[in-house]
Amino acid sequence: MQNQNIENYDYEKDFLNKFEEEKKKYKRPNILICGYTGAGKTSIIQALLGKDLVPDNKIGHEANPMTQDYDRYENSYIGIWDSKGLEPDKGQDEFVERTKNHIRKIQENKNVDEHIHIFWYAISVGVGKVTGTDLKIINSFPKESTLVIISKIDLDRKNRVVEAIKRELTNNGIPEDRIILTNDEAKEGIEELYEKSLAILPEAYKTAFEEAQRIDIEKAINKVKEKNKAAAGIIAGATVSSAAIAANPIPISDSLIITPIQIGMIASLAALYGLNKEQLKHQALPLVARTVGMITASSLAKLIPGLGNALNSAVAVMITGALGWFVQNQFEKMAIAKVKGEPAPTIDFDFSVFAEFLKNYKKNNDNK
Ligand SMILES: Nc1nc2c(ncn2[C@@H]2O[C@H](COP(=O)(O)OP(=O)(O)O)[C@@H](O)[C@H]2O)c(=O)[nH]1
Numbered sequence: 404m405q406n407q408n409i410e411n412y413d414y415e416k417d418f419l420n421k422f423e424e425e426k427k428k429y430k431r432p433n434i435l436i437c438g439y440t441g442a443g444k445t446s447i448i449q450a451l452l453g454k455d456l457v458p459d460n461k462i463g464h465e466a467n468p469m470t471q472d473y474d475r476y477e478n479s480y481i482g483i484w485d486s487k488g489l490e491p492d493k494g495q496d497e498f499v500e501r502t503k504n505h506i507r508k509i510q511e512n513k514n515v516d517e518h519i520h521i522f523w524y525a526i527s528v529g530v531g532k533v534t535g536t537d538l539k540i541i542n543s544f545p546k547e548s549t550l551v552i553i554s555k556i557d558l559d560r561k562n563r564v565v566e567a568i569k570r571e572l573t574n575n576g577i578p579e580d581r582i583i584l585t586n587d588e589a590k591e592g593i594e595e596l597y598e599k600s601l602a603i604l605p606e607a608y609k610t611a612f613e614e615a616q617r618i619d620i621e622k623a624i625n626k627v628k629e630k631n632k633a634a635a636g637i638i639a640g641a642t643v644s645s646a647a648i649a650a651n652p653i654p655i656s657d658s659l660i661i662t663p664i665q666i667g668m669i670a671s672l673a674a675l676y677g678l679n680k681e682q683l684k685h686q687a688l689p690l691v692a693r694t695v696g697m698i699t700a701s702s703l704a705k706l707i708p709g710l711g712n713a714l715n716s717a718v719a720v721m722i723t724g725a726l727g728w729f730v731q732n733q734f735e736k737m738a739i740a741k742v743k744g745e746p747a748p749t750i751d752f753d754f755s756v757f758a759e760f761l762k763n764y765k766k767n768n769d770n771k
């Protein structure tokens with residue numbers, strides 16, 4: 404690698420490029436839900452995936468139902484297409500055609516990650532029957548990826564309407580185990596919807612869905628914590644690379660040579676923990692800027708007393724490893740706060756905080 408200095412190293416660009424590249428590794432499922440207005444579709448999405456994804460003001464309202472047929476909700480873990488504007492008294496056949504076109508367009512995308520992986524169709528007990536439109540749309544969905552929801556079962560105390568709808572569906576070839584009854588005010592059926600959806604998903608998309616769910620917060624938090632294994636791999640990779648570069652000790656004035664590796668490591672960790680655009684801009688990028696500042700000659704000498712005037716492998720490993728775990732720690736906290744619906748903690752990263760962290764890290768490593 405060429406000798407570089409802070410002036411000509413565009414670390415921001417390097418970081419964002421690496422982040423985008425890494426993000427592709429973490430596959431995000433897409434779900435499409437369809438059904439008549441008022442069936443409870445948006446409520447079901449919220450019950451399963453939380454208020455972060457779907458705020459309360461989206462329920463019971465259809466802002467501009469005429470402008471498009473599908474609302475889009477998405478975060479780092481999931482994407483949802485939520486239908487709107489299907490009404491019993493107008494233009495149903497046109498809606499069916501537009502829905503087929505919408506799906507075809509998405510499924511023809513060369514990037515399979517944009518495809519819809521799960522289809523839900525909601526029929527409310529309030530309507531009391533299965534219509535021809537319901538069946539046309541359900542039958543246009545790929546069978547192996549489709550679940551049919553009978554919603555608002557609390558409106559049917561004697562269970563007769565539910566049974567009638569279910570019979571009608573099974574008579575039309577929909578397997579009974581693909582029919583799920585929900586009452587999302589009591590969160591009934593939502594867990595079954597989650598489990599059956601998870602079972603449908605291709606393996607590569609399951610983890611993101613497990614993190615996206617908000618029925619069992621503890622489970623979602625554990626999914627975040629399990630990422631420390633992947634984080635260890637990322638950090639180990641970066642320490643090995645930086646050790647290799649410093650195998651022939653680098654004059655301390657050239658210590659920025661290892662910085663691109665550290666920037667790449669932080670970008671990989673940011674992608675692993677699903678940082679969003681806001682967090683990238685306000686948290687990760689300032690952190691990257693401070694990292695670049697820290698790895699300059701004068702700061703390193705302060706950070707590691709007795710460093711001398713060359714950076715060797717052992718020091719490169721120590722600095723990169725400590726930085727990696729420091730960042731992992733912060734990103735994990737941010738991801739957990741997101742699951743809990745709490746405001747993200749700000750990253751506390753200044754020279755003295757890192758110096759302290761490094762000291763402990765060194766002590767722990769020396770004891771191993
Ligand atoms: N009784 C009952 N009402 C529900 C249930 N789920 C949603 N609702 C209500 O039904 C209305 C329409 O819900 P919404 O989710 O906006 O339906 P969408 O048009 O299909 O998206 C809202 O007033 C919800 O509060 C349920 O399980 N039971």
Ligand SMILES: [Mg+2]
Nearest residue numbers: 444445461487
């Ligand atoms: Mg809706």
